[in-house]
Amino acid sequence: MTLRAIASAAAAAPHAAWATGHSPWPVALAAFGAGCAALASLEPRDVAHAPRLSGRAGRHLPWIASTAIALALGLAVSVPTLRPPPAHWWLVAVDVGQGDALAVGGPNGWTLIDTGPRSPTHDAGSSALVPFFQWAAVRRLDAVILTHDHRDHTGGAAAVERALPIGRWWLGGASPRPRGAPRSAALAHAGDTLGSAPRLVARWPVGGFVSRDLNAGSLVLEAGEGEGRALLAADVD
Numbered sequence: 519m520t521l522r523a524i525a526s527a528a529a530a531a532p533h534a535a536w537a538t539g540h541s542p543w544p545v546a547l548a549a550f551g552a553g554c555a556a557l558a559s560l561e562p563r564d565v566a567h568a569p570r571l572s573g574r575a576g577r578h579l580p581w582i583a584s585t586a587i588a589l590a591l592g593l594a595v596s597v598p599t600l601r602p603p604p605a606h607w608w609l610v611a612v613d614v615g616q617g618d619a620l621a622v623g624g625p626n627g628w629t630l631i632d633t634g635p636r637s638p639t640h641d642a643g644s645s646a647l648v649p650f651f652q653w654a655a656v657r658r659l660d661a662v663i664l665t666h667d668h669r670d671h672t673g674g675a676a677a678v679e680r681a682l683p684i685g686r687w688w689l690g691g692a693s694p695r696p697r698g699a700p701r702s703a704a705l706a707h708a709g710d711t712l713g714s715a716p717r718l719v720a721r722w723p724v725g726g727f728v729s730r731d732l733n734a735g736s737l738v739l740e741a742g743e744g745e746g747r748a749l750l751a752a753d754v755d
Contacts, residue, residue, distance in 0.1 A: 600654040601625055607716035609741065609748055612650050614642035617670030620750060621650065622741060624715040627660040627685075631739065631750060636673025643677025651682060661686045661713060663706070665737040665752035666693040675699070688712050690752075692723040692735030706737055716742045722754065 601623060602608045608623040614634025619642060622629045628651070634642025651659075662684050664672050676698050678684075687703035689695060695703070707725045712718040722738035729735050736752035 599628075599656055607742060607746070610650075612642075612646050614646045614674065615640070617642065617668075617673070618665075618752065619647055619674065621647075622713070622716060622718070623654075624713075626715050627658065628654070628656050629661045629663065629713050629718065630659055630678065631663045632665055632671040632752070633662070633674035633678055635670040636676075641674055641677050643674025643681075647674050647678050648681045651678075656682070658683045659685065661688060663688040663712060663718075663737065663739070664690065664693075664696050664699060664703075665739075666690045666732045666735060667696045668732055668753070671752070672696040672699075688737075690723065690735060690737030691725070692727045692729065693732055693737070712739065716746075721749070 602625065604625060607625075608621075610621040610623065612619040612621055612634070617635040618632040619634040620631040622631065630647070633647060636642065659678070659682050662675065662678065664675065664687070667690075675696070679698075687700050688706045689699060689703045691705040691707040706712055706720045708720050708722055710720045712720060717740075719740045720737060721740050723735050727735060733753040733755065736754045738752060738754055739750040741748045741750060
């Protein structure tokens with residue numbers, strides 16, 4: 519088994535992944551503590567030319583290691599969620615390969631628009647979206663919006679739902695209900711407001727629109743207000 523496979527298996531264990539956030543200190547302290555623990559357990563006969571640890575340094579290493587790791591865990595759970603400056607908002611295109619996943623960050627929280635693809639060998643939710651939100655120390659999503667029922671836009675939803683509490687689900691009103699979408703998910707049509715700070719308003723599809731082309735019925739959103747606006751068109755041509 520390769521080192522990458524071992525690391526992947528360990529990270530998949532329940533509660534193995536921590537939202538350490540954008541601060542480097544939890545990781546640095548954990549690495550320092552692990553290094554001290556390794557040195558404390560080292561015997562000169564185990565490794566050629568290993569340094570002999572004796573006296574106070576050798577006796578104190580286990581305490582230093584446990585203290586550093588405890589501090590790392592404490593910092594990991596206390597890192598504040600990454601937020602934009604006051605009166606600003608962020609639109610982050612997460613690299614999920616084929617498909618879309620847009621994270622919208624405002625002063626009060628984050629919303630995810632589409633969740634990228636999933637295949638037998640790749641799940642954008644677990645490989646890209648969950649790590650991104652862990653880095654940003656996001657512990658809850660205000661909403662997840664699925665623009666239309668194509669796997670390259672909805673595939674990562676299950677992994678995201680397993681990792682984070684989600685306040686509300688929205689689905690494009692002209693699209694079939696994606697597999698795995700909760701029954702409580704609301705259908706969105708033109709004119710509906712899906713979020714605030716930044717403001718998210720549906721611009722398409724209009725009520726009653728019907729098409730066999732799922733792309734044509736994709737949920738189109740306008741994000742922001744005033745000069746700072748973006749039109750998020752999903753797969754509408």
